[in-house]
Amino acid sequence: MSIQFKTIKELSSMLQSKEVSNYELLQETFKLVKSYKHLNAFITLNEENALKKARNLDNNTSDLSLSGIPIAQKDLFVTKGLRTTCGSNMLSNFIPPYSATVIENLENAGCISIGKTNMDEFAMGSSNETSFYGNVNNPWGENLVPGGSSGGSAAVVAAGIVPAATGTDTGGSIRQPASLCGITGIKPTYGRISRWGMIAFASSLDQAGPMARTAEDCAILMNEMCSHDNKDTTSLDETIPDFTKDLDAPVKGLKIGIVKEFDLSKLDSNVVKVFEDSKKHYESLGVDFVEVSLPNINLSVPTYYVVAPAECSSNLSRFDGVKFGKRCDDPKDLEDLYIRSRSEGFGEEVKRRILIGSYVLSAGFYDAYYKKAQQVRRLIKNDFDNAFKHVDLIMSPTTRGTAFEAGSMSDPIQMYLEDLFTVPANLAGLPGISIPSGYLDSKPLGIQLIGNSLQESQLLNVAHNFQMTSDWHLRTPPTRSK
Amino acid sequence: MTWETVIGLEVHVQLSTKTKLFSGASTTFGSEPNTQVDLIDLGLPGVLPVANKEAFYKAIRFGLATNAEINQVSMFDRKNYFYPDLPKGYQITQMEKPIVGTGSILINVDGAEKLINITRAHLEEDAGKSIHDLFDGETGVDLNRAGTPLLEIVSEPEISNAKEAVAYFKAIHQLVTFLDICDGNMAQGSMRCDVNVSVKKIDDKALGTRAEIKNINSFKFIERAINFEVARQIKRLEKGESIIQETRLYDSIKNETRSMRSKEAANDYRYFPEPDLLPVVISDKELEEIRITLPELPKQKEIRFIEEHSLEESEAKILASSKAMANLFEDASTKTKDSNLIAKWLVGDVSALLNKENISIEESNLSSVNFAKLIERISDKTISGKIAKSVLEEIWVSGNDVDLIIQEKGLVQIQDESILEDIAKKIIEDNPDQVNAYKGGKEKLFGFFVGQVMKETQGKANPQGVNEVLKKLLDT
Numbered sequence: 001m002s003i004q005f006k007t008i009k010e011l012s013s014m015l016q017s018k019e020v021s022n023y024e025l026l027q028e029t030f031k032l033v034k035s036y037k038h039l040n041a042f043i044t045l046n047e048e049n050a051l052k053k054a055r056n057l058d059n060n061t062s063d064l065s066l067s068g069i070p071i072a073q074k075d076l077f078v079t080k081g082l083r084t085t086c087g088s089n090m091l092s093n094f095i096p097p098y099s100a101t102v103i104e105n106l107e108n109a110g111c112i113s114i115g116k117t118n119m120d121e122f123a124m125g126s127s128n129e130t131s132f133y134g135n136v137n138n139p140w141g142e143n144l145v146p147g148g149s150s151g152g153s154a155a156v157v158a159a160g161i162v163p164a165a166t167g168t169d170t171g172g173s174i175r176q177p178a179s180l181c182g183i184t185g186i187k188p189t190y191g192r193i194s195r196w197g198m199i200a201f202a203s204s205l206d207q208a209g210p211m212a213r214t215a216e217d218c219a220i221l222m223n224e225m226c227s228h229d230n231k232d233t234t235s236l237d238e239t240i241p242d243f244t245k246d247l248d249a250p251v252k253g254l255k256i257g258i259v260k261e262f263d264l265s266k267l268d269s270n271v272v273k274v275f276e277d278s279k280k281h282y283e284s285l286g287v288d289f290v291e292v293s294l295p296n297i298n299l300s301v302p303t304y305y306v307v308a309p310a311e312c313s314s315n316l317s318r319f320d321g322v323k324f325g326k327r328c329d330d331p332k333d334l335e336d337l338y339i340r341s342r343s344e345g346f347g348e349e350v351k352r353r354i355l356i357g358s359y360v361l362s363a364g365f366y367d368a369y370y371k372k373a374q375q376v377r378r379l380i381k382n383d384f385d386n387a388f389k390h391v392d393l394i395m396s397p398t399t400r401g402t403a404f405e406a407g408s409m410s411d412p413i414q415m416y417l418e419d420l421f422t423v424p425a426n427l428a429g430l431p432g433i434s435i436p437s438g439y440l441d442s443k444p445l446g447i448q449l450i451g452n453s454l455q456e457s458q459l460l461n462v463a464h465n466f467q468m469t470s471d472w473h474l475r476t477p478p479t480r481s482k
Numbered sequence: 483m484t485w486e487t488v489i490g491l492e493v494h495v496q497l498s499t500k501t502k503l504f505s506g507a508s509t510t511f512g513s514e515p516n517t518q519v520d521l522i523d524l525g526l527p528g529v530l531p532v533a534n535k536e537a538f539y540k541a542i543r544f545g546l547a548t549n550a551e552i553n554q555v556s557m558f559d560r561k562n563y564f565y566p567d568l569p570k571g572y573q574i575t576q577m578e579k580p581i582v583g584t585g586s587i588l589i590n591v592d593g594a595e596k597l598i599n600i601t602r603a604h605l606e607e608d609a610g611k612s613i614h615d616l617f618d619g620e621t622g623v624d625l626n627r628a629g630t631p632l633l634e635i636v637s638e639p640e641i642s643n644a645k646e647a648v649a650y651f652k653a654i655h656q657l658v659t660f661l662d663i664c665d666g667n668m669a670q671g672s673m674r675c676d677v678n679v680s681v682k683k684i685d686d687k688a689l690g691t692r693a694e695i696k697n698i699n700s701f702k703f704i705e706r707a708i709n710f711e712v713a714r715q716i717k718r719l720e721k722g723e724s725i726i727q728e729t730r731l732y733d734s735i736k737n738e739t740r741s742m743r744s745k746e747a748a749n750d751y752r753y754f755p756e757p758d759l760l761p762v763v764i765s766d767k768e769l770e771e772i773r774i775t776l777p778e779l780p781k782q783k784e785i786r787f788i789e790e791h792s793l794e795e796s797e798a799k800i801l802a803s804s805k806a807m808a809n810l811f812e813d814a815s816t817k818t819k820d821s822n823l824i825a826k827w828l829v830g831d832v833s834a835l836l837n838k839e840n841i842s843i844e845e846s847n848l849s850s851v852n853f854a855k856l857i858e859r860i861s862d863k864t865i866s867g868k869i870a871k872s873v874l875e876e877i878w879v880s881g882n883d884v885d886l887i888i889q890e891k892g893l894v895q896i897q898d899e900s901i902l903e904d905i906a907k908k909i910i911e912d913n914p915d916q917v918n919a920y921k922g923g924k925e926k927l928f929g930f931f932v933g934q935v936m937k938e939t940q941g942k943a944n945p946q947g948v949n950e951v952l953k954k955l956l957d958t
Contacts (some may be wrong), residue, residue, distance in 0.1 A: 077528075078526075078527060084527070091527070096526070096527070096528070097521070097526070098521055098526075098528075195528075195530060196528065196529070196530055197529075198528055199527040199528050200527075200528070200758075202757075203757035204757035230532065231530060233530070233531075233532055233533065233758070233759055233760050234530075234757075234758065234759075234760060310754060311754075311757055313562075314560050314562050314752070314754070316571075317562060317570065317572055318525045318569060318570045318571050319527075320564060320566075320571055322569075322623070323525070323569060323623075324524075324526065334566065334621075358752060361562070361752035361753075362750050363750050366752075366753075366754070370754060
């Protein structure tokens, strides 16, 4: 019996039919974790606790929707009693006294958290190379990055260790690694999932979401992850639908927009071909493609790299060596305590963004940068609002290409441009999903669908239709024996 | 050269909400360090603030009472700076859209009224406290106060001297305690203010360079700090020196202000809209509910006291000046119809005692029940006015019950005419010379006999009874 590469749906039925016990499932899972140690996908494991929970479930069966399903949690969600580092040296000793709402929601639904996944430090990065805990390797190839910042989560799902992992997406951190690792990941509408217990990067952009092998599993996870939370005033007070209900609805007659301003001719022609093939596939399902104009869309990356660093510069001020996290040895005085604790605790990329953020918020520059960026952000949102008067969804490549080699992208600006297709949905607060849509040199590639506000069901439905009629999502990376 | 002083005040009023501005932790004063701190107050990674509506309601009460604009959509901003007692590294405050806009308040200086305009009043969270003197070479941080709601009330620079500044601060104090939005306890720091002071030549149109004196928490110190600062600035200017824009600290022991930091050294607070909180919207219905539950304010009380109790305006003003004073008056009024008697005691003896010790009624031993009882015992003639004075003094010290004091000290007034007559007869017998002189036309001596009877009875004789008995015995 193998549990590797199984979906939630498959594991649930194996558990129900007692083909595998809860304990065996978790034991096998941890065996996989060990045999994939080279991925460096986990920062902290929760083995003892997880096995105990599984044992309990064998003794007291439960009818919870996700009963016994092993899940990996991005190390950005605080977990009570379990070290939470956010990929940073700053929090290398931080044991949270409480759990994030998403963690509680999933565990209350029966999920068993097996550990905390590696990530770019404080979610700042697109390749998982900024983690204090080392690079994560993409299961699809030696020395390939998994994308970021939810690189560890993407890698463990791609390697088939767990059927699902949590991710967070501030500028593409779920969708981009999903694309580079050949899995499915959805960033819901801003506010769908509580941010309580998510260590903030950029508060107005951060959104948690599921990463899994299929759109169907994402829908199952969404049902449990979403909630209106009184502890997060930006969480939406909207009815949460059963996201699995309309998965099978036909997509015939749907109108999908192709963004006129995205100049695909700048991409590798093979990447474009994969994208054109996906379009054809949808057309064969009865979808109509129309061109839509988002006049300000190409301002997204610069806008994002003003707004996100501004918020992060403030959000990360609490890491000052006074109350929790890293404190430097023998501080001379208060200033020395601040300077050395933060210099030693933060990595280069985090420092870069704190500097950018402090600069754009400083007196004399605020109007020219931060305020202007917020105005542009409003324009981008308006562009989407106008576009959705004409189309149901918008489709684009998720990334500019397939996974690149670690260390190959040293220019931060080039790295920032990785977010070209994903950032607009965050700026506009819209839901976006990435699904596997092809392979180049045995490396996966995804397409992104962006929906109107609160239209996750439709996104999942359209993605599910694609997966029911294609097998890109079923491919698995070459397995390695230990 | 004649100089003109220009003063603006930023008053920080601690709102008396049960819980903090953004967390469910209690705001009670004086608990063990760091016992009223929850995850949010600690600024732990992943926590989010939730705005406390009660604080908004209290701020709106202030706004309505000062005829201010209420911003029914108001927003929070972050003010970024590093300090150990500021757990998040930023303070959540209202910069762009404060809950309360332009308003005004009437102040009274030596009987003259002046309207001071209020620029704005906004909500913000208080910081914790750094404790430097308890630990050798280390600083302790107590976060109990962190997150307590403050209403910062910013005046226009329309205050002309220290006296007006104190009057303004007192007017705010009076108002917030009347509105029941702040306990008004200055010693516990429930009200503090920053004073902006500048001087200019009378003919100059432009304002002078200002200095900001931080964190003063008593009426007395406001007055002293301003007087010192004004004198300092004038002295510099007259010597041809300039004033540096800076933050200064008032040292109450040395009675001087000292430079804390210059404008150049000031933080760049990098304000920006707080992304963790949505704009707070106050509905018309909420606003109306607050409006109709506004309590009677001092001026309204004053007018009512004059109308209902036929008091003098000067008396009514004093009685309406504080909630506690007004309560003493109104509670006692239910026990006796003689409003003038009550007013006389409050404006006279009670006020005198308060002034002598420079305390408020809340800080004294005098309770409203006991005061009403004292008035009742005067009006039912159990004790005389003179005895009542000593009873009040006893209450001031012990806080004991009026009846208990009267009983224990045997202070019940002698009203029995036959007893008074016996005493009077004895006095007359003992002083034949005075009797003859009185009868010979020295009528002033009547007071001598009254005094003797009082002395004999240790002041317990009913004065009216004594008069009657003596008149009867001497004039017939």
